[in-house]
Amino acid sequence: MAEQEAVAEGGVEKMSTLIGMIPSILMIVSPILITAIGGMICEKSGVVNIALEGLMGIGACAAASAHVLMEAAGVGMPSIWLSLGIGALIGATFSAIHAVAAINLNADQTISGTGINLLADGVTIFAAQILFRADRTREFRMGMQTDALGIYPTAYIALAVVAIAWFVLYKLPFGMHLRACGEHPHAADSVGINVKKIRYIAVLSSGLLAGLAGGCIVLTQTIQYTSNTINGRGFIALAAVSFGRWRPAGVAFAAFLFGTAQAFAIIANNFPALRVLPTEVFNILPYVVTLVALVMFSGKNYAPRANGKPYIKGAS
Amino acid sequence: MSTNLKKETLATRILGSDGAVSVLVVLLGFLVGTILVGMVGRNPLNMYKAILQALSGYNIDNGRMNVRYIGETLNYSVPFILCGFSMAFAARAGLFNIGGEGQYIMGMTVAQIIGLLGPAVTGLHWILAITGAMVVGAFWGGIVGILKAKFEVSEVVSTIMLNYVALYLSRIISLQLPGATTYKTANYPDTALLNNPFFRTITNNSMLNNGFFLMIIAVVVYWFIMEKTNLGFGLRATGFNREAARCSGIPVVKSIAISMAIAGAFAGLAGGIVALGSFRYGRVLSGMDNYGFNGIAVALVGNNTALGTMLAGALFGLLKNSQALMQSKQIPKEITFIIQGLIVVFIALRAAIALYFAWRSKRQLQKEVLKK
Numbered sequence: 001m002a003e004q005e006a007v008a009e010g011g012v013e014k015m016s017t018l019i020g021m022i023p024s025i026l027m028i029v030s031p032i033l034i035t036a037i038g039g040m041i042c043e044k045s046g047v048v049n050i051a052l053e054g055l056m057g058i059g060a061c062a063a064a065s066a067h068v069l070m071e072a073a074g075v076g077m078p079s080i081w082l083s084l085g086i087g088a089l090i091g092a093t094f095s096a097i098h099a100v101a102a103i104n105l106n107a108d109q110t111i112s113g114t115g116i117n118l119l120a121d122g123v124t125i126f127a128a129q130i131l132f133r134a135d136r137t138r139e140f141r142m143g144m145q146t147d148a149l150g151i152y153p154t155a156y157i158a159l160a161v162v163a164i165a166w167f168v169l170y171k172l173p174f175g176m177h178l179r180a181c182g183e184h185p186h187a188a189d190s191v192g193i194n195v196k197k198i199r200y201i202a203v204l205s206s207g208l209l210a211g212l213a214g215g216c217i218v219l220t221q222t223i224q225y226t227s228n229t230i231n232g233r234g235f236i237a238l239a240a241v242s243f244g245r246w247r248p249a250g251v252a253f254a255a256f257l258f259g260t261a262q263a264f265a266i267i268a269n270n271f272p273a274l275r276v277l278p279t280e281v282f283n284i285l286p287y288v289v290t291l292v293a294l295v296m297f298s299g300k301n302y303a304p305r306a307n308g309k310p311y312i313k314g315a316s
Numbered sequence: 317m318s319t320n321l322k323k324e325t326l327a328t329r330i331l332g333s334d335g336a337v338s339v340l341v342v343l344l345g346f347l348v349g350t351i352l353v354g355m356v357g358r359n360p361l362n363m364y365k366a367i368l369q370a371l372s373g374y375n376i377d378n379g380r381m382n383v384r385y386i387g388e389t390l391n392y393s394v395p396f397i398l399c400g401f402s403m404a405f406a407a408r409a410g411l412f413n414i415g416g417e418g419q420y421i422m423g424m425t426v427a428q429i430i431g432l433l434g435p436a437v438t439g440l441h442w443i444l445a446i447t448g449a450m451v452v453g454a455f456w457g458g459i460v461g462i463l464k465a466k467f468e469v470s471e472v473v474s475t476i477m478l479n480y481v482a483l484y485l486s487r488i489i490s491l492q493l494p495g496a497t498t499y500k501t502a503n504y505p506d507t508a509l510l511n512n513p514f515f516r517t518i519t520n521n522s523m524l525n526n527g528f529f530l531m532i533i534a535v536v537v538y539w540f541i542m543e544k545t546n547l548g549f550g551l552r553a554t555g556f557n558r559e560a561a562r563c564s565g566i567p568v569v570k571s572i573a574i575s576m577a578i579a580g581a582f583a584g585l586a587g588g589i590v591a592l593g594s595f596r597y598g599r600v601l602s603g604m605d606n607y608g609f610n611g612i613a614v615a616l617v618g619n620n621t622a623l624g625t626m627l628a629g630a631l632f633g634l635l636k637n638s639q640a641l642m643q644s645k646q647i648p649k650e651i652t653f654i655i656q657g658l659i660v661v662f663i664a665l666r667a668a669i670a671l672y673f674a675w676r677s678k679r680q681l682q683k684e685v686l687k688k
Contacts (some may be wrong), residue, residue: 050414050472059614097661110412110472112664115613119657121606122650129648130356226602235476278491279483284559287477294469301468 013125020269028266029221029254029259031056031213032159035237036046036255037165038209039264040246045202046104046182048308050113053234054120055091059211060218061124063087064137069195080144086214091211092204094120099203103196106310125227136226144219155215159298161209164247187309189229195311210234236262239290245302260284282287331669334619342617342631345659349651355405362645370638376418385637387515387522391594393633394531395420397610398586400629401538402457404620408470408542409575409600410555412448415460415475417608418482420578422456423449425486425588428598431508431591432493432501441507446530446588454577456482461576467568469669471576479608483601501598510593527589534582539622541578551575583608613660632656 035052049055067083075082094116101112125135132138146152169175178198180188187197189193217233218225236258243258244251265282268274332334369375373385374518399416404411430445456478463469495502510525542548553561554571562568586607600637614632618624635656639649 035483047471050476098478099358100663101661101667103564105671107664107667110414111612111616111660114414114609115660115662117657118613119654119658122655122657124650126352126648126650126654129650135615150371184436203345231603235480238473239477248346278488284481287480290461291469291474291477291481294468294473295463 008291010249014134021263023146023152024267025260025263026155027152028263029256030152030154030205030220031216032233032237032240032259032262033158033252033255034154034161034213034216035210035234036240036244036251037161037248038213039237039241040207040248040251041165041209042170042176042202042206043241043246043307044182044304045178045199045201046304046306046309046311047199048099048113049095049098049206050205050238051095051098051116051120051234052206052237053230053232054117055095055207055210056214056217056234056237057120057124057232058094059087059091059214060224060229061127061137061214062090062142063213063215064218065127065131067219068132068138068140068224071142080219083219084212087215087218088208088212091214095203095207095210098122098207102203102310103199106312109308109310121227123316124225128225135216137224139223143223144216152216154220157212157216159294160246162252169248173199179304180304181311189311189313199311210237213237233262234257234277236286239286241301243290243293257289261285261289320424328673330468331672335624337666337669338617338624338628339578341659341662344662345575345655348658349655352654353435353537353647358647363503363642363651366638366641366645366647367634369641370634377529382520384520384522389630389634389637390528391633393523393630394527394593395586395590395605395607396610396614396632397626397629398534399607400591400614400618400625401611402532402583402586402608403611403615404405404580404625405538405542405551405582406457406575407554407615407620408548409551409571410558411461411464411572411576411579413457413460413475413576413579415457415474415478415580415608416583416610416611417604417606418475418479419453419456419583420587420590420605420608420611421479421482421486422589423453423584424599425482425489425587426584427588427591428490428493428501431504432598433584434508435437436505436507437634438507442510442526442592443503444584445508445592446510449588449591450581451584451585453587455582456575458577460580464576465572465585476508479604481606486601490598496598496600499600499602501600503597504592506603508592509596510589512633523594524587526591527593530585530589534585535622535626538582538625542622547574570662583611586611610656613656613663616663617659646650 011111035056039049039052060103062081064088067079070082098112100110101107116141124172128134128137145152169179177188180193181195181198187196214230218229222229237255240251240258242255246311262283264274265279265285266276268279268282331339341676350363353360353363365376370385370389373383374381399420401417402416403413427445427449430448434441434444450541458477460471464471484655490496490501490608495499499593512524512526515524515528550561550566553564553566554568556675558568589607590607610632614628616623617628618626630646633651639652643649
């Protein structure tokens, strides 16, 4: 609902200019970007996390429920920020399942990620059925508000996440250790880096960021959580990690590109020239672009070398 | 001392057998699900009443029998089983096929096209539609195989991408079909339908249809290819050790592409059967049906064997059919999704068993050394 309002507002002011679209593009890009950075951190440490989609859903459902309940209790504006925090924490909690399976038990990371994705479908709507007696959360009255430029605070959060991730990964010793765990965990271990601890931190931060992003989606783009709220955005974020070649700037560019395509799918109606195309064409774009890119860059492998492989001490 | 030893051997035997571990994992999933239902203040017994009714048609509360539930459970099982084979077939060759959903959607879409526009000849029409569904499913899976074999693109990423390409492509195509509204197309001519009057009569008007026979044939074909042919042997060898297979002259690139194509054909068949068996009209999908994703769980529970996958698929069909009954008994139907998700998570945690064995043999060795 809010997205249509935002689009309509933009439409009234600057019907034909692209500038008017920037706020809604940012609104859609931000959560994808936040999730993708989380996924990148996770893969940089050597753990693949295909559960991003499910973790976003869990975060979104938690944030929506928390906000509705706190709004009813009269908490007021801080409720939005508290809900975002709750969404992020719940996302991190669920990612702990993936962490235990992938790091302690050497489980197949794809299986455990798939399990969390399936589990998320059930847990979210189950919670809504218990809390609100419906297959969706109750609608909240007031979502996140835009600033004077019409931009949601989520855009600034996303920007901060990219900047912090870049700084930590490439400027701090901790970041170097984390990347070492993803490239060659045995070498990292031999110089005294605690591979398991670092991978835990990476997986939990990807869960935290995915949960946060889920909250961002639900509080800016809609008024309640339904089973359709996330609708593949977690997988788009996963694609952005590959397409962005596991580098913060690249991932940010990819997320921006894919988010813009998503935005076009929603706002293409405002542009007579684009109306001849089915809106689904824009929906398909991120996936096709990623596939083509993966084929084109297939000669060189940009992925962290130990990505997706369990680290077994002593084995080589 | 001797009883202790016996216990250990029993535990070892259970943990050492794939089938027993699967049963254990499923039971564990149900156990956690039951506790969860109890924790939110609902009566878990109602959940099992619903499952019993979906399984046997017997309503324990009023003692009435309705065989329709049995028919519906069997009908729901068909796509789960076939999508399970899609995952299992690829898994035997060492590939993780998350693309069952996309292959299923493409199969469904082509079955809808042929169902609406194909020649309305009795006998020929539905065969054509189902064949088309399998061919396009094989194509959709084969792309993944070629990308993997030729360009080393991870099948996990490419199948996820192709799932969404399939979803939106299906929408674009279905919206162009005759009589398309935002959610459905015109009705199929009767010649395209898979319905089976005999099944209908004996199951009190359930949706059970000829797709059931096709599924049985698929089970036999899967078993035969895997266990009895050179192709299956090559695929399994590739799955066990790619380098060793290459060295013994098995064409690995071809093996991968073929196995993904056959995997896709299974999921495509599932799509075709659902399109022409469970609906009288084509659908414009607004989201995924999730048969493909659940097929992953089905194959994992069934340990990629023909019989195991069939049983696991039947279990998932049973859960799906009991959803509406649960909802009417104040049990949120999403508990079935939670149980399915838990089962997959527990299967991932199953890796702990290997760690446990390693730890135990190490301890035993230590004991022996200390004794000496």
